Amino acid sequence: MEANSAWSGDYSTWDAAARASSGYADLGILEKTRLATARVRDGIAAFERDSVTFGRTEYSYPLLAGLLRAAAADGGRLSVLDFGGALGSSYYQCRAFLAGIGEMQWSVVEQPAHVACGRAEFSDEHLSFFETIEACLASRRPNVLLLSSVVQYLPQPYEFLRDAVGYGFSSIIVDRTPFVTGPRDRLTVQRVPAWIYDASYPCWLLSEHKFLSVFSLHYRLVASFPALDDAPGQLPFFKGFIFERDSRPVHFGAHAANALSHAR
Numbered sequence: 001m002e003a004n005s006a007w008s009g010d011y012s013t014w015d016a017a018a019r020a021s022s023g024y025a026d027l028g029i030l031e032k033t034r035l036a037t038a039r040v041r042d043g044i045a046a047f048e049r050d051s052v053t054f055g056r057t058e059y060s061y062p063l064l065a066g067l068l069r070a071a072a073a074d075g076g077r078l079s080v081l082d083f084g085g086a087l088g089s090s091y092y093q094c095r096a097f098l099a100g101i102g103e104m105q106w107s108v109v110e111q112p113a114h115v116a117c118g119r120a121e122f123s124d125e126h127l128s129f130f131e132t133i134e135a136c137l138a139s140r141r142p143n144v145l146l147l148s149s150v151v152q153y154l155p156q157p158y159e160f161l162r163d164a165v166g167y168g169f170s171s172i173i174v175d176r177t178p179f180v181t182g183p184r185d186r187l188t189v190q191r192v193p194a195w196i197y198d199a200s201y202p203c204w205l206l207s208e209h210k211f212l213s214v215f216s217l218h219y220r221l222v223a224s225f226p227a228l229d230d231a232p233g234q235l236p237f238f239k240g241f242i243f244e245r246d247s248r249p250v251h252f253g254a255h256a257a258n259a260l261s262h263a264r
Contacts, residue, residue, distance in 0.1 A: 004234045007178075007188040007203060014155040014187065017202035021189045032197055034117055037087040041122060048089055050149075052196055057093060062225040063148070063175050064097050066242040069222070070144045070171040071101050079105040081133065081142035081169070084150030086110065087118050088127050095126070107136045133167070145169040149176035149229075152204045161214045172219060172243040176227045178236035179208040205236045212241075219243040 011017040032051040039045040045053035071078035078101050082090055085108035098104055106127045108118060118129035130136040145164060151157045151174065164172065180186055190203035212221070220243065227238035 004231070004236065006193070007190050007205060007236065009188050011187040011189070011202070014202055017187050017189055021200040021202055023199075023201055029197055029199060030113055030117060033086055033114075034121065037089065037092070037122060040092045047093055049093075050192075050196060057096075058228060059093065059097075060175060060228055060240070062223060062240055062242065063090070063146075063173060064094060066171065066173040066222070067094060067098065067144060068101075069242070071098075071104075074143050074170065076101060077103040078144065079103075079140055079142045080107065080144045080146050081136055081140075082106060082108045082146045082148070083133065083164075084110060084153070085146070085148070087114060087122050090146060090148050091127050105140055105142075107140055107142060109133055109136055137167070143170040145172045147172070147174045147177070151177055152206065153201065154204075155202075157204055157206065158210075158214060161211075165215060165218055168218075168245065170245050172215070173240070174243075175240035176229050176238060177211075177240065178203070178205050178229075178238050179211065180205045180236050181208070183207050183209060185210065208239070215241075215243050218246055220246045 009017065009020065011020070029051065033048075036045070036048040036051045036053045039053050040048045045055065047054040047057040049058070067078060067080065078098065080091075082088075085091070087110075088106070088108055091106040091108070104126050108114075108127070108129050109132060110118065110129060112131055115129040115131050118127075123129060128140075136142065145167070147164075151161065154160050185207050186205040188203050188205055189200050191200045192198070215221070222242040222244050224239055224241050227240045229238040
């Protein structure tokens with residue numbers, strides 16, 4: 001497979017990768033995202049992804065299938081906790097397909113500046129914004145945790161995933177996440193194409209085996225799928241996964257110890 005030049009380096013620490021990049025706290029990125037999302041909200045554009053608008057929505061049908069499956073399993077109720085969901089990109093992408101669901105909530109957990117902007121301009125009867133998972137759980141009962149293009153940008157992705165599994169969401173849907181083959185993660189700097197915006201930030205290319213091992217004790221894998229970002233023949237490869245909470249009792253033995261050690 002050919003390596004994609006958007007990702008460079010193999011850094012030993014997150015701090016080292018951060019020093020080699022500009023980061024994603026730039027308010028200019030938020031402003032561009034705000035303008036693009038407003039165009040979608042107002043019906044001027046059909047779809048927004050990474051602050052770029054499109055005239056026609058590009059659906060992630062596996063994501064939609066996972067959301068509708070979760071709603072069907074909970075009597076027609078869908079409550080999504082969209083961690084790192086910007087100003088509601090996935091909500092606006094999916095909302096036409098979810099219009100028939102009787103009870104639907106979409107909760108975005110984001111950085112404070114995004115939350116303030118979201119509450120001021122994009123909240124509606126379905127879409128709300130929170131600064132932490134705990135703040136969302138204090139007022140809502142999400143049955144789906146959505147992790148779309150976010151895990152790779154966390155300083156400690158496996159610690160976050162182990163915490164996420166511990167919350168006990170009925171379903172966890174992962175989308176738009178980059179992976180590499182083999183047992184070892186690679187920490188890189190990702191450079192955003194200049195026509196989107198001028199930025200670079202640390203980005204993990206995750207070992208698929210190591211990633212899946214985090215879920216193996218408490219969740220079963222319903223489906224895996226190539227994500228919309230995937231470019232056949234290039235590394236990294238982008239995938240998504242639909243997990244459902246496993247109702248079987250957990251036996252903490254040698255298998256559990258091995259699974260957890262692989263996730264470290």
